[in-house]
Amino acid sequence: MTNSTSVEALLDGLRAEIARLPPGSRLPTSRELARRHKVGPVTVTKVFAQLAAEGLVTTQPGSGSYVAPRRPSRDGVPGDVSWQAVTLAGRGGAVHPGGPREGGSAPEADDAPAALPEGGVLMAGGYLHRALQPGKALGAALARAARRPDAWDRAPTSGLAPLRAIFAKLVGNGTTPEDVLVTGGGQGALSMLFRALAAPGGPVLVESPTYPGALAAARAAGLRPIPVPMDQEGIRPDLLSDAFGMTGARVLYCQPGCHNPTGTALSSERRHQIIDVVRAAGAFLVEDDFARFLGHGRPVPRPLIGDDRDGAVIYLTSLTKPASPSLRIAAVISRGPVSRRLRDMRAIDDFFTARPLQEAAVELLSSPSWERHRRALSAALRERCGVLAGALAAELPGWRLDRRPDAGLHLWVGLPPGLADTAVADAARAHGVVVDAGHRYFPDEPPAHYLRLSFAAAAEPADLREGVRRLARAARTLGQDVLEKRLTD
Missing domain, CATH: 3.90.1150.10 (Aspartate Aminotransferase, domain 1)
Known part of the structure; x- marks a missing residue:
């Protein structure tokens, strides 16, 4: 017999044998099959690989090959996924963005589309x-970006230079494009920051209350969110200092410009106090400036990173809130060795943000229509x-x-x-x-x-x-x- 004929004959024989055996039954060894069917070991290896691909056998190194659990044969019939409970045991569990939950179920992420009843508000x-999004301006920007000859080329890991320059100018205070890292939205940036700045199992300080997406990202990174109370002027410096001392935390997540959910802006008197407390703790402050373009007629307070020259503040802002949920463009601004760590982590995670989306963001932010929209x-x-x-x-x-x-x-x-x-x-x-x-x-x-x-x-x-x-x-x-x-x- 030719090799292909030998493979087919052995496949048919084993398929028939597997059909008669209950799941978990041990199959003959490769040596036994080679002797019984008078074929070579390469043929047996090919046959077991094909059976495994068909989901008919499972192989346990050092033990042998076994009949796999039966799969439903009819379309639309769900499979048995209960095995996953055993495999996932001890690997983190469910993420609970809002803290303890009755029944242990995780709520929707903060910005997940809510299911709206018919005729609902x-x-x-x-x-x-x-109705509030700049739909026409976004369409025009995307069309202009798509016409560029290099629109589908690979983008730099840190982001397109013109886009980084725009974000650097937004912050000012000597910020350069080299300090800017473009990411695919603020939520992904938070996940990266928490993983980069704190070790699994460690604490991360947060305002209480705070953005549930940040809580979810921290817990997904294996961190323990520790609440620091607020008042009408923002997070309290005295309690923040106590929290650093009691927990040994090295990261604070904070929204000083416009706090979600309360709308509080950190008072001018506390800006330097908070930075001083963070510096004294040898920690980083992750400044989430989600509302940079969402002012109600008055200027939003300048970024807190503008008061920091020592690299303690890592700044985050995004275009999804003021433009569209699908304009997944955010910027992380940092100074010092941490910038290299973030770029390296970004390269590992997903290489870079899609260039057409970055080009469209450059077109949008450089157009007069952006200021009209704002x-x-x-x-x-x-x-x-x-x-x-x-x-x-x-x-x-x-x-x-x-x-x-x-x-x-x-x-x-x-x-x-x-x-x-x-x-x-x-x-x-x-x-x-x-x-x-x-x-x-x-x-x-x-x-x-x-x-x-x-x-x-x-x-x-x-x-x-x-x-x-x-x-x-x-x-x-x-x-x-x-x-x-x-x-x-």
């Missing part, structure tokens, strides 16, 4: 509604913020709004006693409005119940008024249920 998530967006966010705050005051006067922010996309609202954030969020969905429950923003147990309400995710300002009316009806329903329960207890 979306007041959740962290992106602009399509002005229009600023006016729209200011209007929507006022509409939502006014509707809350009129419909839900017992709810607490401590701050009307000067930037960002959200209001942070405290609930009155007796109302739990998860219960309100569930009741609101039943009434046709989607909101974010506040407990997801705390790394540990929240001190009170809050909701984060977006004024940028709805199509029109009028939708915000309708959303608050529905929210008020949901709250009244819950209040009646609580009262009835107290009367019957």
Whole structure:
């Protein structure tokens, strides 16, 4: 027999034998098969490789080959994936962006698209509604970028020089394009930063509350988020110093320009205090400046990295919030040896950000349409913020709004006693409005119940008024249920 005929004959024989045996049965050794079928060892090796590719056998080095678990033969019938529970055991477990969860289930990421009931009002998530995005300018920028002869060439790991120059100019204070690393969105940059700056199992300090995506990225990197309380001026320097001393942490994640979810801006008096505390601890401060282009008419405070000359602050900003969720372009700015580490890690992770997207970002940011969009967006966010705050005051006067922010996309609202954030969020969905429950923003147990309400995710300002009316009806329903329960207890 030719070699190909020998392989086919042995394959057919073993397939028939495997069909008769229960899963886990040990198959004859290669030597036994070669002797029984009068074939060479190369033929037997090819046959077992083919059977393994077909999912009929599994091989355990040093032990032998065995009949694999049966696979469903009909299309659409799900396979048995229960084996994964054993394989994944002890390898990190589920990521919980909002801290402890009832039932152990992980919530959606902060900016995941929320499932909107038919006819519902979306007041959740962290992106602009399509009506607020610069759709025409994005299309034009992408078309111009695609016409460049080098549009599909490989991009440098650090990013295109013109794009890095734009981000360097944004920060100022002697920042050069060489200090800039272009990444594929802010979330991926956070994941890289946490892995680069802290060892698995170590602590990372965060404002409390904070962005759930940062909590998720820290936990995915094997880190332990440690809360540092805030007040009306931002993160507290005294408690930050205590936290560094007690935990030995070497990383602080902070949003000084516009805090998500509260909208707080770090006071001018505390800017140098925070940097001094970080320097004294020999630590890094990761500055997440997500709202750099989301001001409401007033300038957003200058980046904190502008007050740092010693490389303690690592700056992060992105274009996904002010432009489009799919414009996955962010910039990390750092100084010193850490810059080399970040570039090397970036090269390992994914080499570089897609060049057409970078070219489109350069076109967009260099076009007069970008400044027009920024002005229009600023006016729209200011209007929507006022509409939502006014509707809350009129419909839900017992709810607490401590701050009307000067930037960002959200209001942070405290609930009155007796109302739990998860219960309100569930009741609101039943009434046709989607909101974010506040407990997801705390790394540990929240001190009170809050909701984060977006004024940028709805199509029109009028939708915000309708959303608050529905929210008020949901709250009244819950209040009646609580009262009835107290009367019957």
